[in-house]
Amino acid sequence: MAVGLRGIVTSCRAVVLPRFGGPEVLELLPNVEVPDLKPSEVLVRTRAVSINPLDTRMRSGYGRSIFEPHLPLILGRDISGEVAALGASVRSLSVGQEVFGALHPTAIRGTYADYAILSEDELAPKPVGVTHVEASAIPFAALTAWRGLKGTARISEGQRLLVVGGGGAVGFAAIQLSVAAGCHVTTTCGSQSIGRLLAAGAEQAVDYTAEDLESAIKGKFDAVLDTIGVSETERISINFLKRGGHYMTLQGEAAALADRYGLAVGLPLATAVLLKKQIQYRYSHGIEYWWTYMRADSEGLDEIRRLSEAGKLKMPVEKTFPITQVGEAHKAKDKRHIPGTKEV
Numbered sequence: 001m002a003v004g005l006r007g008i009v010t011s012c013r014a015v016v017l018p019r020f021g022g023p024e025v026l027e028l029l030p031n032v033e034v035p036d037l038k039p040s041e042v043l044v045r046t047r048a049v050s051i052n053p054l055d056t057r058m059r060s061g062y063g064r065s066i067f068e069p070h071l072p073l074i075l076g077r078d079i080s081g082e083v084a085a086l087g088a089s090v091r092s093l094s095v096g097q098e099v100f101g102a103l104h105p106t107a108i109r110g111t112y113a114d115y116a117i118l119s120e121d122e123l124a125p126k127p128v129g130v131t132h133v134e135a136s137a138i139p140f141a142a143l144t145a146w147r148g149l150k151g152t153a154r155i156s157e158g159q160r161l162l163v164v165g166g167g168g169a170v171g172f173a174a175i176q177l178s179v180a181a182g183c184h185v186t187t188t189c190g191s192q193s194i195g196r197l198l199a200a201g202a203e204q205a206v207d208y209t210a211e212d213l214e215s216a217i218k219g220k221f222d223a224v225l226d227t228i229g230v231s232e233t234e235r236i237s238i239n240f241l242k243r244g245g246h247y248m249t250l251q252g253e254a255a256a257l258a259d260r261y262g263l264a265v266g267l268p269l270a271t272a273v274l275l276k277k278q279i280q281y282r283y284s285h286g287i288e289y290w291w292t293y294m295r296a297d298s299e300g301l302d303e304i305r306r307l308s309e310a311g312k313l314k315m316p317v318e319k320t321f322p323i324t325q326v327g328e329a330h331k332a333k334d335k336r337h338i339p340g341t342k343e344v
Protein backbone atom coordinates (compact mmCIF):
# COMPACT_ATOMS: atom_id res chain seq x y z
CA MET A 1 0.00 0.00 0.00
CA ALA A 2 1.21 3.53 -0.79
CA VAL A 3 -0.11 6.62 0.98
CA GLY A 4 -0.12 10.06 -0.62
CA LEU A 5 0.70 13.45 0.89
CA ARG A 6 -2.79 13.98 2.34
CA GLY A 7 -2.81 10.57 4.01
CA ILE A 8 -4.93 9.07 1.23
CA VAL A 9 -4.12 5.63 -0.16
CA THR A 10 -2.82 5.95 -3.73
CA SER A 11 -1.94 2.31 -4.49
CA CYS A 12 -2.49 -1.12 -2.97
CA ARG A 13 -2.34 -4.86 -3.61
CA ALA A 14 -4.94 -6.07 -6.09
CA VAL A 15 -5.73 -9.19 -8.09
CA VAL A 16 -5.84 -8.22 -11.74
CA LEU A 17 -7.13 -10.03 -14.80
CA PRO A 18 -4.74 -9.16 -17.64
CA ARG A 19 -6.55 -11.41 -20.20
CA PHE A 20 -9.45 -13.85 -20.21
CA GLY A 21 -8.66 -17.48 -19.31
CA GLY A 22 -8.43 -20.05 -16.51
CA PRO A 23 -7.65 -19.36 -12.83
CA GLU A 24 -3.91 -19.20 -13.70
CA VAL A 25 -4.31 -15.83 -15.47
CA LEU A 26 -5.14 -14.03 -12.20
CA GLU A 27 -2.18 -11.98 -10.93
CA LEU A 28 -1.69 -10.48 -7.47
CA LEU A 29 0.13 -7.16 -8.02
CA PRO A 30 1.69 -5.15 -5.16
CA ASN A 31 1.06 -1.60 -6.38
CA VAL A 32 -2.14 -1.05 -8.31
CA GLU A 33 -3.33 2.53 -8.50
CA VAL A 34 -6.29 3.55 -6.34
CA PRO A 35 -8.14 6.28 -8.26
CA ASP A 36 -9.36 9.51 -6.61
CA LEU A 37 -12.83 9.29 -5.11
CA LYS A 38 -15.77 10.88 -6.91
CA PRO A 39 -18.16 12.84 -4.61
CA SER A 40 -20.58 9.92 -4.06
CA GLU A 41 -17.88 7.24 -3.64
CA VAL A 42 -16.42 5.48 -0.61
CA LEU A 43 -12.98 3.92 -0.18
CA VAL A 44 -13.32 0.62 1.69
CA ARG A 45 -10.44 -1.21 3.41
CA THR A 46 -11.21 -4.78 2.39
CA ARG A 47 -11.51 -7.47 5.09
CA ALA A 48 -13.23 -10.18 3.02
CA VAL A 49 -14.64 -10.61 -0.46
CA SER A 50 -16.64 -13.51 -1.84
CA ILE A 51 -16.40 -15.27 -5.16
CA ASN A 52 -19.57 -15.16 -7.22
CA PRO A 53 -20.16 -17.17 -10.41
CA LEU A 54 -20.01 -13.82 -12.23
CA ASP A 55 -16.33 -13.48 -11.20
CA THR A 56 -15.34 -16.84 -12.66
CA ARG A 57 -17.49 -16.27 -15.75
CA MET A 58 -15.94 -12.81 -16.31
CA ARG A 59 -12.50 -14.34 -15.90
CA SER A 60 -13.34 -16.81 -18.69
CA GLY A 61 -14.56 -14.10 -21.06
CA TYR A 62 -18.29 -13.70 -20.31
CA GLY A 63 -19.17 -10.06 -20.91
CA ARG A 64 -16.08 -9.56 -23.10
CA SER A 65 -17.97 -7.03 -25.24
CA ILE A 66 -18.12 -4.79 -22.16
CA PHE A 67 -14.93 -5.76 -20.32
CA GLU A 68 -12.31 -6.43 -23.03
CA PRO A 69 -11.59 -2.72 -23.71
CA HIS A 70 -10.93 -2.27 -19.97
CA LEU A 71 -8.38 -5.08 -19.47
CA PRO A 72 -6.50 -5.41 -17.19
CA LEU A 73 -9.39 -5.22 -14.77
CA ILE A 74 -10.05 -6.20 -11.17
CA LEU A 75 -12.67 -8.89 -10.50
CA GLY A 76 -14.98 -9.14 -7.47
CA ARG A 77 -18.43 -7.74 -6.60
CA ASP A 78 -18.94 -8.44 -2.88
CA ILE A 79 -17.07 -6.84 0.00
CA SER A 80 -17.03 -6.49 3.75
CA GLY A 81 -14.59 -4.08 5.37
CA GLU A 82 -14.12 -0.65 6.92
CA VAL A 83 -14.60 2.83 5.51
CA ALA A 84 -11.15 4.34 4.83
CA ALA A 85 -12.21 7.60 3.13
CA LEU A 86 -15.35 9.34 1.91
CA GLY A 87 -16.21 11.32 -1.22
CA ALA A 88 -17.27 14.92 -0.62
CA SER A 89 -21.03 14.32 -0.77
CA VAL A 90 -21.28 11.08 1.24
CA ARG A 91 -23.40 11.65 4.37
CA SER A 92 -24.67 8.23 5.51
CA LEU A 93 -21.31 6.64 6.42
CA SER A 94 -18.26 7.63 8.48
CA VAL A 95 -14.55 6.79 8.39
CA GLY A 96 -13.77 3.65 10.42
CA GLN A 97 -17.32 2.28 10.16
CA GLU A 98 -17.70 -1.41 9.28
CA VAL A 99 -19.65 -1.81 6.03
CA PHE A 100 -20.70 -4.45 3.52
CA GLY A 101 -22.04 -4.20 -0.01
CA ALA A 102 -21.69 -5.15 -3.66
CA LEU A 103 -20.67 -3.50 -6.90
CA HIS A 104 -22.84 -3.36 -10.02
CA PRO A 105 -22.33 -6.36 -12.41
CA THR A 106 -20.53 -4.19 -15.00
CA ALA A 107 -18.11 -2.40 -12.62
CA ILE A 108 -14.52 -2.44 -13.94
CA ARG A 109 -12.56 -1.96 -10.70
CA GLY A 110 -13.77 -4.88 -8.55
CA THR A 111 -13.25 -5.75 -4.89
CA TYR A 112 -10.28 -8.21 -5.09
CA ALA A 113 -7.96 -5.54 -3.67
CA ASP A 114 -6.83 -4.24 -0.29
CA TYR A 115 -8.86 -1.08 -1.01
CA ALA A 116 -12.02 -1.01 -3.12
CA ILE A 117 -14.22 1.86 -4.27
CA LEU A 118 -18.00 1.59 -4.10
CA SER A 119 -20.67 4.25 -4.28
CA GLU A 120 -22.59 5.21 -1.15
CA ASP A 121 -25.77 3.46 -2.32
CA GLU A 122 -23.86 0.18 -2.82
CA LEU A 123 -22.90 0.02 0.88
CA ALA A 124 -24.62 -0.36 4.26
CA PRO A 125 -23.35 -0.85 7.80
CA LYS A 126 -22.12 -4.44 8.26
CA PRO A 127 -24.68 -6.55 10.15
CA VAL A 128 -23.83 -6.63 13.86
CA GLY A 129 -22.81 -10.09 15.09
CA VAL A 130 -21.80 -11.31 11.63
CA THR A 131 -18.12 -11.72 10.71
CA HIS A 132 -16.57 -9.98 7.69
CA VAL A 133 -16.27 -13.37 5.95
CA GLU A 134 -19.95 -14.17 6.52
CA ALA A 135 -21.05 -10.66 5.57
CA SER A 136 -19.07 -10.68 2.31
CA ALA A 137 -20.98 -13.75 1.10
CA ILE A 138 -24.36 -12.01 1.30
CA PRO A 139 -24.88 -8.77 -0.70
CA PHE A 140 -24.54 -9.65 -4.41
CA ALA A 141 -26.66 -12.81 -4.14
CA ALA A 142 -29.23 -11.31 -1.78
CA LEU A 143 -29.62 -8.10 -3.84
CA THR A 144 -30.15 -10.20 -6.97
CA ALA A 145 -32.90 -12.16 -5.23
CA TRP A 146 -34.30 -8.93 -3.75
CA ARG A 147 -34.55 -7.30 -7.15
CA GLY A 148 -36.58 -10.19 -8.58
CA LEU A 149 -38.82 -10.83 -5.61
CA LYS A 150 -39.46 -7.29 -4.39
CA GLY A 151 -38.77 -5.15 -7.46
CA THR A 152 -40.30 -7.35 -10.16
CA ALA A 153 -42.75 -9.87 -8.66
CA ARG A 154 -43.57 -7.65 -5.64
CA ILE A 155 -44.17 -10.73 -3.49
CA SER A 156 -46.51 -10.39 -0.53
CA GLU A 157 -47.54 -12.40 2.51
CA GLY A 158 -49.34 -15.66 1.77
CA GLN A 159 -48.12 -15.99 -1.82
CA ARG A 160 -46.57 -19.20 -3.17
CA LEU A 161 -43.07 -19.05 -4.62
CA LEU A 162 -40.94 -21.60 -6.49
CA VAL A 163 -37.16 -21.19 -6.29
CA VAL A 164 -35.33 -23.28 -8.88
CA GLY A 165 -31.79 -23.87 -7.60
CA GLY A 166 -32.35 -23.08 -3.91
CA GLY A 167 -29.00 -24.66 -3.03
CA GLY A 168 -27.04 -21.79 -4.63
CA ALA A 169 -26.35 -18.40 -3.06
CA VAL A 170 -29.10 -16.47 -4.92
CA GLY A 171 -31.64 -19.26 -4.46
CA PHE A 172 -30.86 -19.61 -0.76
CA ALA A 173 -31.17 -15.84 -0.28
CA ALA A 174 -34.48 -15.91 -2.20
CA ILE A 175 -35.88 -18.63 0.06
CA GLN A 176 -34.94 -16.69 3.19
CA LEU A 177 -36.27 -13.34 1.88
CA SER A 178 -39.56 -14.98 0.83
CA VAL A 179 -39.99 -16.80 4.14
CA ALA A 180 -39.32 -13.52 5.97
CA ALA A 181 -42.04 -11.90 3.81
CA GLY A 182 -44.53 -14.60 4.87
CA CYS A 183 -44.55 -16.55 1.59
CA HIS A 184 -44.82 -20.31 1.11
CA VAL A 185 -41.71 -21.60 -0.66
CA THR A 186 -41.03 -24.71 -2.74
CA THR A 187 -37.52 -25.23 -4.08
CA THR A 188 -35.37 -27.56 -6.16
CA CYS A 189 -31.84 -28.47 -5.05
CA GLY A 190 -29.28 -31.27 -4.78
CA SER A 191 -29.69 -33.92 -2.06
CA GLN A 192 -26.97 -32.36 0.12
CA SER A 193 -28.88 -29.05 0.26
CA ILE A 194 -32.33 -30.38 1.24
CA GLY A 195 -31.88 -30.21 5.04
CA ARG A 196 -30.48 -26.66 4.93
CA LEU A 197 -33.30 -25.35 2.73
CA LEU A 198 -36.06 -26.96 4.82
CA ALA A 199 -34.42 -25.55 7.97
CA ALA A 200 -34.51 -22.10 6.32
CA GLY A 201 -38.29 -22.41 5.97
CA ALA A 202 -38.88 -23.95 2.53
CA GLU A 203 -42.01 -26.14 2.74
CA GLN A 204 -40.92 -28.54 -0.01
CA ALA A 205 -37.41 -29.22 -1.35
CA VAL A 206 -37.30 -31.41 -4.45
CA ASP A 207 -34.03 -33.16 -5.37
CA TYR A 208 -33.41 -32.32 -9.03
CA THR A 209 -30.86 -35.15 -9.31
CA ALA A 210 -33.26 -37.89 -8.19
CA GLU A 211 -36.88 -36.80 -8.66
CA ASP A 212 -39.11 -35.94 -11.58
CA LEU A 213 -39.79 -32.24 -10.93
CA GLU A 214 -43.07 -32.17 -12.84
CA SER A 215 -44.69 -34.84 -10.69
CA ALA A 216 -42.94 -33.99 -7.40
CA ILE A 217 -43.74 -30.26 -7.22
CA LYS A 218 -47.23 -29.61 -5.88
CA GLY A 219 -49.66 -26.83 -6.77
CA LYS A 220 -49.36 -23.56 -8.70
CA PHE A 221 -47.21 -20.52 -7.89
CA ASP A 222 -47.47 -16.73 -7.91
CA ALA A 223 -43.81 -16.39 -8.90
CA VAL A 224 -40.80 -18.49 -9.95
CA LEU A 225 -37.18 -17.42 -9.51
CA ASP A 226 -35.18 -19.66 -11.85
CA THR A 227 -31.49 -19.39 -10.99
CA ILE A 228 -30.56 -22.15 -13.46
CA GLY A 229 -32.50 -20.78 -16.45
CA VAL A 230 -31.95 -23.57 -18.99
CA SER A 231 -34.77 -24.36 -21.44
CA GLU A 232 -35.93 -27.37 -19.36
CA THR A 233 -36.26 -25.41 -16.08
CA GLU A 234 -37.91 -22.54 -17.98
CA ARG A 235 -40.50 -24.85 -19.57
CA ILE A 236 -41.29 -26.65 -16.29
CA SER A 237 -41.43 -23.42 -14.26
CA ILE A 238 -43.79 -21.65 -16.63
CA ASN A 239 -46.27 -24.52 -16.47
CA PHE A 240 -46.32 -24.22 -12.68
CA LEU A 241 -47.33 -20.53 -12.69
CA LYS A 242 -50.81 -19.21 -11.99
CA ARG A 243 -52.21 -16.82 -14.60
CA GLY A 244 -50.71 -13.39 -13.92
CA GLY A 245 -47.68 -15.01 -12.23
CA HIS A 246 -44.07 -13.90 -12.75
CA TYR A 247 -41.28 -16.04 -14.22
CA MET A 248 -37.83 -14.56 -13.48
CA THR A 249 -34.65 -16.10 -14.85
CA LEU A 250 -31.12 -15.11 -13.80
CA GLN A 251 -29.80 -16.23 -17.19
CA GLY A 252 -30.83 -13.19 -19.24
CA GLU A 253 -29.22 -13.22 -22.68
CA ALA A 254 -28.07 -9.60 -22.97
CA ALA A 255 -24.37 -10.22 -22.25
CA ALA A 256 -24.18 -13.41 -24.32
CA LEU A 257 -25.79 -11.72 -27.34
CA ALA A 258 -23.55 -8.66 -26.97
CA ASP A 259 -20.49 -10.94 -26.81
CA ARG A 260 -21.61 -12.75 -29.94
CA TYR A 261 -22.71 -9.82 -32.11
CA GLY A 262 -21.03 -6.80 -30.46
CA LEU A 263 -22.71 -4.22 -28.25
CA ALA A 264 -24.28 -2.23 -31.11
CA VAL A 265 -26.18 -5.23 -32.51
CA GLY A 266 -26.33 -7.51 -29.47
CA LEU A 267 -28.09 -5.18 -27.05
CA PRO A 268 -30.98 -4.18 -29.34
CA LEU A 269 -31.24 -7.86 -30.34
CA ALA A 270 -31.49 -8.82 -26.64
CA THR A 271 -34.31 -6.31 -26.16
CA ALA A 272 -36.12 -7.83 -29.15
CA VAL A 273 -35.60 -11.41 -27.88
CA LEU A 274 -36.91 -10.47 -24.44
CA LEU A 275 -39.92 -8.64 -25.86
CA LYS A 276 -40.78 -11.57 -28.11
CA LYS A 277 -40.71 -13.99 -25.16
CA GLN A 278 -42.75 -11.62 -23.02
CA ILE A 279 -45.47 -11.36 -25.67
CA GLN A 280 -45.35 -15.07 -26.45
CA TYR A 281 -45.77 -16.18 -22.80
CA ARG A 282 -48.40 -13.53 -22.05
CA TYR A 283 -50.41 -14.91 -24.96
CA SER A 284 -49.78 -18.65 -24.38
CA HIS A 285 -49.79 -18.83 -20.55
CA GLY A 286 -51.01 -15.45 -19.29
CA ILE A 287 -47.78 -14.94 -17.33
CA GLU A 288 -45.12 -12.20 -17.07
CA TYR A 289 -41.60 -13.17 -18.24
CA TRP A 290 -38.48 -11.35 -16.96
CA TRP A 291 -34.70 -11.38 -17.06
CA THR A 292 -33.53 -10.48 -13.55
CA TYR A 293 -30.26 -8.61 -13.02
CA MET A 294 -28.58 -7.50 -9.81
CA ARG A 295 -28.84 -3.78 -9.14
CA ALA A 296 -27.70 -1.59 -6.23
CA ASP A 297 -30.60 -0.86 -3.91
CA SER A 298 -29.79 0.87 -0.63
CA GLU A 299 -33.24 0.20 0.81
CA GLY A 300 -32.89 -3.47 -0.13
CA LEU A 301 -29.39 -3.70 1.35
CA ASP A 302 -30.64 -2.15 4.58
CA GLU A 303 -33.43 -4.73 4.85
CA ILE A 304 -30.91 -7.48 4.04
CA ARG A 305 -28.74 -6.15 6.89
CA ARG A 306 -31.71 -6.16 9.31
CA LEU A 307 -32.68 -9.73 8.37
CA SER A 308 -29.07 -10.84 8.70
CA GLU A 309 -28.79 -9.28 12.18
CA ALA A 310 -32.02 -11.04 13.15
CA GLY A 311 -30.51 -14.38 12.05
CA LYS A 312 -33.10 -14.69 9.26
CA LEU A 313 -30.66 -14.36 6.34
CA LYS A 314 -27.42 -16.34 6.42
CA MET A 315 -25.05 -17.58 3.75
CA PRO A 316 -22.97 -20.72 4.39
CA VAL A 317 -19.25 -20.26 3.83
CA GLU A 318 -17.58 -23.56 3.09
CA LYS A 319 -14.00 -22.43 2.63
CA THR A 320 -11.84 -19.32 2.89
CA PHE A 321 -8.58 -18.48 1.05
CA PRO A 322 -5.95 -15.76 1.55
CA ILE A 323 -5.63 -13.22 -1.28
CA THR A 324 -2.35 -14.90 -2.29
CA GLN A 325 -4.34 -18.04 -3.23
CA VAL A 326 -7.00 -16.41 -5.37
CA GLY A 327 -6.21 -18.81 -8.25
CA GLU A 328 -6.87 -21.78 -5.94
CA ALA A 329 -10.12 -20.17 -4.80
CA HIS A 330 -11.25 -19.77 -8.42
CA LYS A 331 -10.23 -23.35 -9.18
CA ALA A 332 -12.35 -24.57 -6.27
CA LYS A 333 -15.32 -22.47 -7.41
CA ASP A 334 -14.90 -23.72 -10.99
CA LYS A 335 -14.81 -27.37 -9.87
CA ARG A 336 -17.69 -27.46 -7.43
CA HIS A 337 -20.15 -24.67 -6.98
CA ILE A 338 -18.75 -23.68 -3.57
CA PRO A 339 -20.34 -20.58 -2.04
CA GLY A 340 -16.80 -19.87 -0.76
CA THR A 341 -15.06 -16.64 0.18
CA LYS A 342 -11.54 -15.35 -0.04
CA GLU A 343 -10.18 -13.47 2.95
CA VAL A 344 -7.94 -10.50 2.26
Ligand SMILES: NC(=O)c1ccc[n+]([C@@H]2O[C@H](COP(=O)([O-])OP(=O)(O)OC[C@H]3O[C@@H](n4cnc5c(N)ncnc54)[C@H](OP(=O)(O)O)[C@@H]3O)[C@@H](O)[C@H]2O)c1
Binds near residue numbers: 141164168169250338
Ligand atom coordinates in the same frame (compact mmCIF):
# COMPACT_ATOMS: atom_id res chain seq x y z
N1 LIG B 1 -28.53 -11.99 -13.57
C1 LIG B 1 -27.79 -11.63 -12.53
O1 LIG B 1 -27.63 -10.42 -12.21
C2 LIG B 1 -27.18 -12.70 -11.69
C3 LIG B 1 -26.78 -12.41 -10.38
C4 LIG B 1 -26.26 -13.44 -9.62
C5 LIG B 1 -26.10 -14.72 -10.16
N2 LIG B 1 -26.45 -14.94 -11.45
C6 LIG B 1 -26.30 -16.29 -12.05
O2 LIG B 1 -27.22 -17.14 -11.38
C7 LIG B 1 -26.66 -18.44 -11.21
C8 LIG B 1 -26.70 -18.82 -9.75
O3 LIG B 1 -25.85 -17.97 -9.02
P1 LIG B 1 -25.45 -18.33 -7.51
O4 LIG B 1 -24.58 -17.28 -6.99
O5 LIG B 1 -26.67 -18.71 -6.75
O6 LIG B 1 -24.59 -19.67 -7.80
P2 LIG B 1 -23.94 -20.73 -6.79
O7 LIG B 1 -24.00 -20.25 -5.39
O8 LIG B 1 -22.66 -21.13 -7.39
O9 LIG B 1 -24.99 -21.94 -6.86
C9 LIG B 1 -25.04 -22.88 -7.82
C10 LIG B 1 -26.01 -23.99 -7.30
O10 LIG B 1 -26.90 -24.31 -8.33
C11 LIG B 1 -27.46 -25.56 -7.99
N3 LIG B 1 -27.83 -26.26 -9.20
C12 LIG B 1 -27.04 -26.56 -10.27
N4 LIG B 1 -27.80 -27.15 -11.24
C13 LIG B 1 -29.09 -27.20 -10.77
C14 LIG B 1 -30.32 -27.66 -11.28
N5 LIG B 1 -30.42 -28.24 -12.49
N6 LIG B 1 -31.44 -27.51 -10.53
C15 LIG B 1 -31.39 -26.94 -9.32
N7 LIG B 1 -30.24 -26.49 -8.76
C16 LIG B 1 -29.11 -26.62 -9.48
C17 LIG B 1 -26.44 -26.31 -7.15
O11 LIG B 1 -27.13 -26.53 -5.94
P3 LIG B 1 -27.02 -27.90 -5.09
O12 LIG B 1 -25.74 -27.70 -4.32
O13 LIG B 1 -28.24 -27.88 -4.25
O14 LIG B 1 -26.96 -29.02 -6.10
C18 LIG B 1 -25.33 -25.29 -6.97
O15 LIG B 1 -24.86 -25.27 -5.64
C19 LIG B 1 -25.25 -18.37 -11.82
O16 LIG B 1 -25.33 -18.85 -13.15
C20 LIG B 1 -24.93 -16.88 -11.81
O17 LIG B 1 -24.01 -16.54 -12.82
C21 LIG B 1 -26.99 -13.97 -12.23
